[in-house]
Structure formats: structure tokens, C-alpha cells
Amino acid sequence: MPASKILLSEPLTEIPPAVTPADQPKPNSGRQADKLAKLGLTRKLDLVLHLPLRYEDETTVTAICDLLAGVTSQVEGVITHHEVTYRGRRQLCITLTDEKGDTLVLRFLNFYGSQVKQLAVGVRLRARGEVRDGFFGMEIVHPAYRLVAQGEPLPQALTPIYSTCAGLSQAYLRRAIDNALTSTPLPELLPDALNAEIIAPLQLPPLAAAVRTLHHPPLGVEADALLERTHPAWLRIKFEELLAQQLSLKQSHLQRRTRLAPALIGCAQSAAHTLLEGLLSALPFALTAAQQRVQKEISADLALPHPMQRLLQGDVGSGKTVLAALAAAQAIDAGYQVALMVPTELLAEQHVRKLQGWFAPLGINVVWLTASLKAKVKRAALAATVTGQAQLIVGTHAIIQDKVEFARLGLVIIDEQHRFGVAQRLALRAKAQGATDQANWQPHQLMMSATPIPRTLAMSYYADLDVSTLDELPPGRTPVLTKLVSQARRDEVIERVRQVALAGRQIYWVCPLIEESETLQLQTAEDTFAKLSAVLPELQIGLVHGRLKSADKAEVMAAFTRHEIQLLVATTVIEVGVDIPNASLMVIEHAERFGLSQLHQLRGRIGRGSAASACVLLYAGPLSYAARARLNTLRATNDGFEIARSDLEIRGPGEFLGARQSGAAMLRFADLQQDAWLIEPAQRAADYLLSKHPEIVAQHLTRWLAGRENYLEV
Numbered sequence: 001m002p003a004s005k006i007l008l009s010e011p012l013t014e015i016p017p018a019v020t021p022a023d024q025p026k027p028n029s030g031r032q033a034d035k036l037a038k039l040g041l042t043r044k045l046d047l048v049l050h051l052p053l054r055y056e057d058e059t060t061v062t063a064i065c066d067l068l069a070g071v072t073s074q075v076e077g078v079i080t081h082h083e084v085t086y087r088g089r090r091q092l093c094i095t096l097t098d099e100k101g102d103t104l105v106l107r108f109l110n111f112y113g114s115q116v117k118q119l120a121v122g123v124r125l126r127a128r129g130e131v132r133d134g135f136f137g138m139e140i141v142h143p144a145y146r147l148v149a150q151g152e153p154l155p156q157a158l159t160p161i162y163s164t165c166a167g168l169s170q171a172y173l174r175r176a177i178d179n180a181l182t183s184t185p186l187p188e189l190l191p192d193a194l195n196a197e198i199i200a201p202l203q204l205p206p207l208a209a210a211v212r213t214l215h216h217p218p219l220g221v222e223a224d225a226l227l228e229r230t231h232p233a234w235l236r237i238k239f240e241e242l243l244a245q246q247l248s249l250k251q252s253h254l255q256r257r258t259r260l261a262p263a264l265i266g267c268a269q270s271a272a273h274t275l276l277e278g279l280l281s282a283l284p285f286a287l288t289a290a291q292q293r294v295q296k297e298i299s300a301d302l303a304l305p306h307p308m309q310r311l312l313q314g315d316v317g318s319g320k321t322v323l324a325a326l327a328a329a330q331a332i333d334a335g336y337q338v339a340l341m342v343p344t345e346l347l348a349e350q351h352v353r354k355l356q357g358w359f360a361p362l363g364i365n366v367v368w369l370t371a372s373l374k375a376k377v378k379r380a381a382l383a384a385t386v387t388g389q390a391q392l393i394v395g396t397h398a399i400i401q402d403k404v405e406f407a408r409l410g411l412v413i414i415d416e417q418h419r420f421g422v423a424q425r426l427a428l429r430a431k432a433q434g435a436t437d438q439a440n441w442q443p444h445q446l447m448m449s450a451t452p453i454p455r456t457l458a459m460s461y462y463a464d465l466d467v468s469t470l471d472e473l474p475p476g477r478t479p480v481l482t483k484l485v486s487q488a489r490r491d492e493v494i495e496r497v498r499q500v501a502l503a504g505r506q507i508y509w510v511c512p513l514i515e516e517s518e519t520l521q522l523q524t525a526e527d528t529f530a531k532l533s534a535v536l537p538e539l540q541i542g543l544v545h546g547r548l549k550s551a552d553k554a555e556v557m558a559a560f561t562r563h564e565i566q567l568l569v570a571t572t573v574i575e576v577g578v579d580i581p582n583a584s585l586m587v588i589e590h591a592e593r594f595g596l597s598q599l600h601q602l603r604g605r606i607g608r609g610s611a612a613s614a615c616v617l618l619y620a621g622p623l624s625y626a627a628r629a630r631l632n633t634l635r636a637t638n639d640g641f642e643i644a645r646s647d648l649e650i651r652g653p654g655e656f657l658g659a660r661q662s663g664a665a666m667l668r669f670a671d672l673q674q675d676a677w678l679i680e681p682a683q684r685a686a687d688y689l690l691s692k693h694p695e696i697v698a699q700h701l702t703r704w705l706a707g708r709e710n711y712l713e714v
């Protein structure tokens with residue numbers, strides 16, 4: 001919906017003229033036309049599709065003596081007192097007296113001079129708003145109101161409320177929409193492009209009927225279904241919109257096929273082996289079936305002369321890194337460079353270590369680029385990148401800085417893609433320009449995410465991406481046992497830590513999250529470290545947090561990897577990517593302060609080897625309802641898909657995925673969560689229209705998406 005202000009309190013003396021039945025609505029003045037244009041309402045069709053934001057129930061009047069504070073109600077009466085006062089600030093106070101002689105104060109803090117005249121003693125009003133128990137008794141502040149004649153019948157149906165802008169009254173808008181609805185037969189203005197084959201199984205009404213119902217809810221229509229947008233009329237509109245979204249996704253997909261990218265077809269390094277095959281045979285494990293399937297999907301895309309734009313989603317520990325390495329091998333084999341961008345230095349460091357371990361024996365040069373590298377090392381890395389001597393470049397966002405130039409960048413991989421903004425992803429892509437003189441050229445892109453969501457949803461949330469899903473964990477993993485333990489039993493937990501360490505396993509102790517203050521967070525981490533060191537003197541304990549210098553951070557992690565540290569006290573810096581299979585216990589303090597996906601990511605740091613692992617969620621009660629729900633979900637399941645679904649429910653799509661990078665941003669009516677079941681039928685309908693009726697695709701897109709298709713530029 002346009003973010004225009006909705007005017008609740010509006011004088012209705014100005015009755016808008018009828019809109020002439022020409023193609024353009026003809027408002028009474030240029031000013032009104034400008035305001036309609038501001039709302040994007042320049043054609044009759046726009047007016048007809050300007051659907052209500054909500055409805056108000058003006059069908060009943062409550063006697064003043066029956067009003068309850070906190071309840072939105074409508075009252076009717078005659079103005080018996082009227083004054084502009086200065087109680088703290090200038091305000092207009094009206095006393096309304098109803099049939100039974102009871103009175104109610106209506107208060108306006110902002111008002112026009114014309115309103116003061118209009119709301120004179122003796123005028124009959126219907127006023128509506130939330131009743132408050134004010135200082136001088138019951139009152140409504142800024143009620144919506146209308147002047148009525150005695151005995152004027154109440155509306156029989158719900159009153160639609162439209163989004164509008166300052167100076168454009170609801171009544172005017174309503175009248176303009178009504179004229180548009182009646183001046184041309186609706187099926188002519190809004191031809192129904194979808195035949196019964198698509199619509200009938202979904203039991204949706206015809207388009208014109210749906211639009212009419214929403215503007216003029218018939219008698220007896222279920223108010224709740226209209227308000228909550230679950231009425232079939234709303235579903236029909238949402239379906240149309242989702243269909244438009246799918247059509248635009250599919251079209252943009254086809255368009256991508258007109259752009260060029262290097263076809264990454266390996267040239268055999270030796271007579272028998274490509275680099276890809278060399279890497280596969282050097283791996284210490286065999287790929288899971290899911291990895292093999294996804295590897296084929298990626299490989300086939302890379303071999304095409306058009307840019308791949310693929311999202312690889314898989315649960316924590318499902319083995320995404322090796323797929324990134326295999327994709328990189330294919331690109332390097334074809335003579336191109338690969339850039340891998342990750343969100344934290346810790347992760348960059350860890351990826352470099354792992355990838356060097358795999359690639360160095362095959363003669364491939366892996367370098368890394370982060371902000372904190374020593375000047376000399378950085379200069380060498382930059383030189384290797386610009387000359388093409390470095391084939392795989394791993395880095396944080398330092399990789400998109402101006403100084404970084406590539407010789408032949410052919411593949412861009414972005415790990416934990418949701419942690420980067422669209423601009424950063426585009427900047428990395430732009431780094432590939434040096435690889436060719438051809439305009440219309442783009443490198444391949446692989447994005448990775450450990451926040452898996454159901455496939456159909458992913459296809460709508462993420463703009464124009466193909467989605468590969470790793471739905472299988474490597475063999476031999478035992479699910480992590482998750483326990484909720486009260487802070488009161490901290491001593492028992494510490495004892496457990498001692499036993500696990502003595503048994504030769506390693507432990508993470510995650511410090512409480514303090515979002516408001518990084519300094520406080522650091523202090524807490526240091527305190528925790530000191531306290532645990534005091535009670536567990538026999539253990540080697542390390543501390544890692546965000547403020548540590550990179551080299552020190554790397555050193556602590558390396559010592560933990562070498563098993564020189566048994567217990568690692570850490571802040572959330574270890575949240576992503578850290579992979580130390582010998583760690584089998586994690587304690588998370590004040591787990592109630594963390595989000596669901598964050599807890600799942602943290603917990604994903606254990607259970608990566610064959611030993612049975614446990615995660616202890618220490619909480620300080622009493623827990624809020626939402627916190628209890630989060631912790632219980634985590635205890636009940638290890639399945640990242642399940643957890644992502646719950647998280648999505650709790651937080652809503654905007655916060656969960658960042659609405660601006662998601663397809664959700666383009667939708668005015670449909671809600672990807674509530675209406676997820678409509679996505680698949682919309683996908684089928686889009687295929688049907690594209691193949692059988694391509695002539696109506698453009699019309700459908702302009703009708704539902706006019707001006708909002710840009711979100712696809714990702």
C-alpha cells in the first residue's frame with residue numbers, strides 16, 4: 001500500500017462531483033487530480049483496483065451509557081457544547097448528547113478553522129473512534145465523524161476505507177471509485193484473463209465480482225473474512241497478484257538468457273582429469289546424494305553461456321562449502337578467477353584454511369583479502385588478484401573495495417547471502433567487468449544460505465533466483481540433544497563441561513547477547529571467561545569476541561582447532577561457519593535473548609562429527625510467551641526447515657529475510673506467509689499463460705505490477 005496518511009477525521013461537507021464516464025476520472029479541480037495522481041490513480045482501471053485498506057463497521061450505534069474504554073464504537077447525538085480551549089495546548093472540545101441525554105466529549109488537537117464553524121451547537125453528528133477514559137470522563141480523541149440528518153438510516157454494509165493522501169477525502173475517493181465501477185461495464189474494464197480451468201479448482205470468484213464485493217461488501221458478508229483478507233474475493237485478488245509476480249519472475253529469467261557469461265567448461269588439466277575431478281577424488285569423503293544432485297545443477301548452469309544466478313540453501317552443517325569449492329574448481333579449470341565473499345573475518349579465515357587444504361595440492365593459488373591484513377600481505381594479495389595469479393580469492397566485504405581488481409573474474413560466490421545488501425552483491429558482480437570487452441556480460445553468481453525455507457516460498461521471496469536445496473546431512477551425524485536448563489543449575493552445567501573436556505571433547509560457552517551495548521557485551525564475555533577460569537582451573541580456556549584483533553582471533557581459533565583449548569568462551573562471532581567436528585557440547589547463556597534462527601546457527605557449530613552432542617540452553621526465568629515458544633521449538637527439532645518456518649511465523653517475512661531484497665516488497669495484497677498455498681497454483685497458471693496466451697501477459701503485468709517490477713534487479 002502507498003504509505004500515504006489515512007485521514008480518519010474528515011469533514012464531509014464537501015460532496016465530490018460525479019466522475020464523468022470518460023476514460024480519465026475528471027475531478028472537480030486540478031488539485032484533486034494531482035492528488036489522485038500522487039496515489040497513482042490516473043486511469044479508471046487504477047481507481048477500480050485501488051482496493052480498500054480496511055473496513056469500518058458503521059452499521060451500529062452504541063448508546064453513550066454503554067460505551068467501554070478501549071473499544072472502538074460509533075455514537076450519534078447533537079452537539080450541546082463547543083469550545084476552543086487551551087488545556088496545555090490549543091484544542092477543540094465538543095460535547096455530544098445522545099437520545100438518552102448522556103454526554104461524551106470529542107476532542108480535536110489538530111483542527112481547521114472550518115471545522116470550528118462546522119461543529120456548531122445543534123449540529124447532529126455520528127462520530128466513531130476508540131473510547132478513552134479521559135481526565136474529564138469518557139471521550140474520543142480525533143474521531144472520524146459525519147454530519148447526519150435526524151433519522152438518517154445507518155449503512156447496511158461495512159464501509160471501505162482507502163489509503164489516501166492529505167486533502168483527498170474518503171468520500172471523494174469513494175465516489176470516484178464508484179463512478180469508475182459503474183461507468184463502463186466492469187468485465188469490459190477488467191477482462192478476466194484466467195479461464196475456468198485455472199480458477200475453478202481454487203473455488204475463486206470471477207474477477208469483476210471479486211472487485212465489486214471488496215468495494216461494496218454485500219449485506220451479510222462475513223466482516224472478519226473481509227478484514228482479515230481471507231474472503232474468496234480477496235483470495236482472487238491475491239492470486240492475480242501472485243500470478244503477476246510469477247510472470248515477471250519467469251520473464252526476467254528468460255531475459256537473463258539474453259545476457260552473456262563465460263561458459264565454464266573445464267579444460268582437462270592432465271589428459272585424464274579436470275580440476276573438478278581431481279578435487280572430487282582428493283576429498284576425504286564421498287558426496288551425499290543431495291550434494292551430488294546439487295553439484296550437477298550448479299555445474300550444468302555454469303556450463304551455459306548465460307549468467308547463473310543460483311541460491312544454494314542447506315541446513316547448518318549440510319556441506320555447502322564443498323559445493324562452493326567444486327563450483328570454483330569448474331571455473332578455475334575454464335581459466336577464470338573465483339571470488340568468495342563471506343560476512344566475517346573468522347569465516348574468511350576458516351574457509352581459506354579449508355580451501356587451501358583442498359586446492360594447494362592441486363596447484364591452485366588461494367588468497368584472502370580482509371580489512372585487517374598487514375599492509376605487505378594485502379599488497380601481495382591485491383597484486384596476485386589483478387595479475388590473475390590468484391585463482392580463488394576469499395574475503396570479507398574488503399573484496400569489493402575500489403583497490404581490488406580482478407584479471408578474469410568468472411564466478412562470484414556469496415556465503416550467508418542475506419547478511420549482505422543488494423548494493424554489495426552488485427558491487428562484487430561489477431568487479432568482473434575487466435574480464436571482457438563485451439557489454440551485456442555478467443559473471444556467474446552462487447549465493448549460499450543456511451536459513452532454508454520451503455522451496456516454493458524461496459522462489460517467491462528471492463528475486464529471480466534458481467534455488468538448489470541440500471536436504472540431507474552428511475552420514476554419521478547424531479542429532480544434537482537440546483536441553484533447557486535454568487540458570488539456577490549453572491553449577492551442574494559447569495560440572496558437565498568438566499566431564500566432557502576430560503573425555504577428550506571440546507566445548508563452546510556462548511555469552512549472553514547484549515544488543516544495546518557492544519562494550520557491555522565485551523565486559524560480560526570477559527567476566528564469564530574469568531569466572532569459568534576460576535572454577536575450572538584444570539582446563540585450557542580460550543576467549544574470542546568481536547573486538548579482538550583479527551590475528552588474535554585467528555590464533556585462538558587455530559588453538560581450538562588444534563585442541564590446545566578445551567573450552568572456548570565466545571560471543572556470537574562464532575555463529576556462522578565455524579567447523580570443528582570435535583566440539584560436542586555448547587552452552588548458551590541467557591538463551592532467551594537470542595532469536596530462533598540465531599540459536600539454530602549457533603547450535604549448528606556442534607554435532608558436526610560422529611560424537612553425540614548436546615546443547616544446553618541456560619535461561620533466566622520467568623520467560624515471556626514468545627521466548628518460551630522459541631526455546632521449545634529449538635528443543636523439539638533439529639530441522640532447519642522446520643525452525644525457519646517457525647521463525648518466519650514469529651517474526652514475519654520482512655524482518656526474517658529483509659523485505660527489500662525479497663519479492664515480498666512488490667506485493668500489495670498477497671502475504672507470502674498467509675497465502676503461501678496460492679504460490680504453486682500461481683506458478684502453474686503463469687506457465688499456462690506464457691505458453692497458451694502470451695498476448696495477455698503484458699496486460700496482466702501492467703495491471704498488477706505497474707512500476708513495481710524493479711525489485712528484480714538483484
Ligand SMILES: Nc1ncnc2c1ncn2[C@@H]1O[C@H](COP(=O)(O)OP(=O)(O)OP(=O)(O)O)[C@@H](O)[C@H]1O
Nearest residue numbers: 285286287288316317318319320321322450474577
Ligand atoms: N558428504 C560428506 N560426508 C562427510 N562429511 C562431509 C560431507 N560434506 C561435508 N562434510 C563435512 O561436514 C562439515 C560441514 O560442512 P560445511 O562446513 O560445508 O557445512 P555448511 O553447510 O557450510 O555449514 P554451515 O552453514 O554451518 O557453515 C565439514 O566438516 C565438512 O568437511
